[in-house]
Amino acid sequence: MLSWFQKIMPREDRFFDMFNRHAACAISASQTLRQLLDGGPSVPELCTRLMQQEHQADIIAREVMLAIRRTFITPFDRGDIRGLISSMDDAVDQMNKTAKTIVLYEVSTFEQPMRDLGDTIVQAAATVSQIVPLLSAMRENAARLNVLVEDVTKIEERSDLLHDQGVKALYLGKGRDDPMAFIVGSEIYSHLEKVVDRLEDVAHRVSGIVIEHL
Numbered sequence: 001m002l003s004w005f006q007k008i009m010p011r012e013d014r015f016f017d018m019f020n021r022h023a024a025c026a027i028s029a030s031q032t033l034r035q036l037l038d039g040g041p042s043v044p045e046l047c048t049r050l051m052q053q054e055h056q057a058d059i060i061a062r063e064v065m066l067a068i069r070r071t072f073i074t075p076f077d078r079g080d081i082r083g084l085i086s087s088m089d090d091a092v093d094q095m096n097k098t099a100k101t102i103v104l105y106e107v108s109t110f111e112q113p114m115r116d117l118g119d120t121i122v123q124a125a126a127t128v129s130q131i132v133p134l135l136s137a138m139r140e141n142a143a144r145l146n147v148l149v150e151d152v153t154k155i156e157e158r159s160d161l162l163h164d165q166g167v168k169a170l171y172l173g174k175g176r177d178d179p180m181a182f183i184v185g186s187e188i189y190s191h192l193e194k195v196v197d198r199l200e201d202v203a204h205r206v207s208g209i210v211i212e213h214l
Contacts (some may be wrong), residue, residue: 013136014067014076015064015067015071015074015081015210016132016133016135016136018060018063018064018067018085018134019033019064019084019085019088019132019133019135020055020129020132020133021060022031022057022060022061022064022088022089022092022132023088023125023128023129023132023133023158024055024129025053025054025056025057025060025132026088026091026092026095026125026128026129026199027122027125027126027129027146028053029050029053029054029057029092029095029096029125030095030118030121030122030124030125030126030187030195031122032046032049032050032053032116033050033098033099033116033121033195034118034119034121034122036050036099036102037110037111037114037115037117037118038110038115039108039110040108041108042104043102043107045104047099047102049058049119050095050096050099051096051100053092054092054093054095054096057089057092057093058089060083060085061085061086061088061089064081064085065082065085066080066159068081068082071163075135075136076209076212076213077209080129080205080208080209080212081082083205084205084206084209087198087201087202088128088132088202090187090198090201091125091128091195091198091199091201091202093198094191094197094198095121095195096192097191097194098188098191098192098195101187101188101191102188105184105187107184107188110188111169111170111185112133113135113162113163113165113166113169113189114166114188114189114192116162116163116166117159117163117166117189117192117196118192120155120158120159120162120196121159121192121195121196121199123155124152124155124156124159124196124199124200125199126200127148127151127152127155127199127203128152128202128203130148131145131148131149131152131202131203131206132206134148135206135209136210138209138210138213139213145206145207145210146195146207146210148203149203149204149206149207152199152200152202152203153203155196155199155200156196156197156199157198159192159193159197160193162193162195163189163190163192166185166189167185167186167189170182170185170186170189172187173189
């Protein structure tokens with residue numbers, strides 16, 4: 001009876017708008033992160049910008065959580081909505097953690113593998129931004145969603161390789177003579193790789209939702 005009742009009740013579809021807005025924040029934050037990895041005197045300013053973008057993403061995430069409590073009929077399971085926006089917010093939070101580490105250690109120059117990792121972050125965020133709008137018609141978009149989720153998985157695999165190559169080069173290079181440089185550099189590599197992991201979590205979360213509703 002409840003299932004029949006839910007089908008005839010109008011759904012609250014503003015959740016999709018909030019998901020899209022959050023995905024747009026993730027793209028902007030990823031582009032800022034990539035830009036600051038070019039180094040130079042603008043790094044502190046770009047870190048501040050990224051922190052502001054993360055704050056905007058937090059605001060949207062809180063809107064979603066509030067809407068969950070206030071909405072009678074949601075487009076899909078409340079737990080799935082909560083899990084999706086949490087995973088999306090975790091990705092932007094991880095970008096912010098990277099910026100905070102850079103500020104903490106006053107880093108202003110970055111190795112090429114770090115910039116390459118930044119490229120994978122931008123690619124993953126852009127792919128997730130294609131995934132999220134398709135949720136509003138997930139049955140019709142299931143095939144496309146599966147392709148995009150697989151694309152994010154491939155990007156994450158590349159980020160793992162870049163992380164390992166970067167840390168090894170750091171160790172064999174200036175890390176031999178400067179242990180602190182190795183510690184700081186490896187921490188930045190770890191944060192960058194985790195950003196892609198968090199974006200992959202979003203893709204897998206979407207995949208799980210689609211499977212439940214096919």
